[in-house]
Amino acid sequence: MTKIVVGLSGGVDSSVSAYLLKQQGYDVTGVFMQNWEGDDDEYCTIKEDSMDAIAVADVLGIDIEIVNFAHEYKDRVFNYFLTEYQNGRTPNPDILCNSEIKFKSFLDYSISLGAEYIATGHYVDKTTLTNGQETLIKAEDHNKDQSYFLYRLNQQQINKSIFPLGKLIKPEVRKIAASLNLPNATKKDSTGICFIGERPFREFLQKYMPIKSGKMVTPEGKIVGEHQGLMFYTIGQRKGLGIGGQGEPWFVANKNLTTNELIVVQGHDHQLLYTYSLNANQLSFALGTIPPDGKYTAKTRYRTQDASCEVFKTGEDEIKVVFDEPQWAVTPGQSVVIYDGINCLGGGIIK
Secondary structure (H helix, E strand, O other): OOEEEEEOOOOHHHHHHHHHHHHOOOEEEEEEEEOOOOOOHHHOOHHHHHHHHHHHHHHHOOEEEEEEOHHHHHHHHHHHHHHHHHOOOOOOHHHHHHHHHHHHHHHHHHHHOOOOEEEOOOOOEEEEOOOOOEEEEOOOOOOOOOHHHHOOOOHHHHHOEEOOOOOOOHHHHHHHHHHOOOOOOOOOOOOOOOOOOOOOHHHHHOOOOOOOOEEEEOOOOOEEEEEOOHHHOOOOOOOOOOOOOOOOOEEEEEEEOOOOEEEEEEOOOOHHHEEEEEEEEEEEEOOOOOOOOEEEEEEOOOOOOOEEEEEEEEEOOEEEEEEEEEEEOOOOOOEEEEEEOOEEEEEEEEO
């Protein structure tokens, strides 16, 4: 019997994944990953989630372990998170957590237990190409597809992973959970990253980084307000600027680290909020090489439609992406992910 270890998060998706794999005849073991610990655990749902995972394992009749990857998380993900904010960028730690923790530390641990594969509750699928290599493809449920967050997985990680929910839509998953009377069948989907939890974002960041307020200015240099620290703002941000009563809403358009100024503009459709092209580095492509120059589609953030574009290799670790239509609020530090149809090819970090 093939041994597989499932990352049980305490949520409904990974729970149903474990059930489906057991039904398919796998020898299933669950692992709950603890990726954060500190003096502020009250903001994180680790205790509640771990209890839910244990309860699910009991219903399914599988063994479960709680494994602590907090050291690896702080070393490989959290330190990067802080460095990016210090450099005025807006990182996506969930993407790095997937490639470095869930599909690296967790994968290595599972193999040490004798597992041939790991599985998670991600909405994504994979396919084998004619050359024998594998690549991620979009999930059947395009509204839940999470290939954007998994684009940094390499061949070994993809080969050793199974994604049971790739061909299911979310309502079907909920229905399966309800039919099994799983204790988390109606549990709300988790959002955000564990170490921030429900606390105010500014309160969290200022524990780790020095705060330096400065001027909010228009592109013409007119002072319209004061920011609380450039790290607290991201391109396209509207809420929390504290500028009102002057016509159209204000949005963050840029940051000037040299002068410590936040550049703001009025109106969602202001030209400075749009761009036709971007450069990206820190590249990661599933097939190990940058795709040939040509036409593709791309996302610059998770909740956007794929946009038609051309991709050009500009260096050993850099690409240029030129869009057919201008893209709104392209943000340095976020990821651009390249697709060829439903195939997720990979991508990089927006410079």
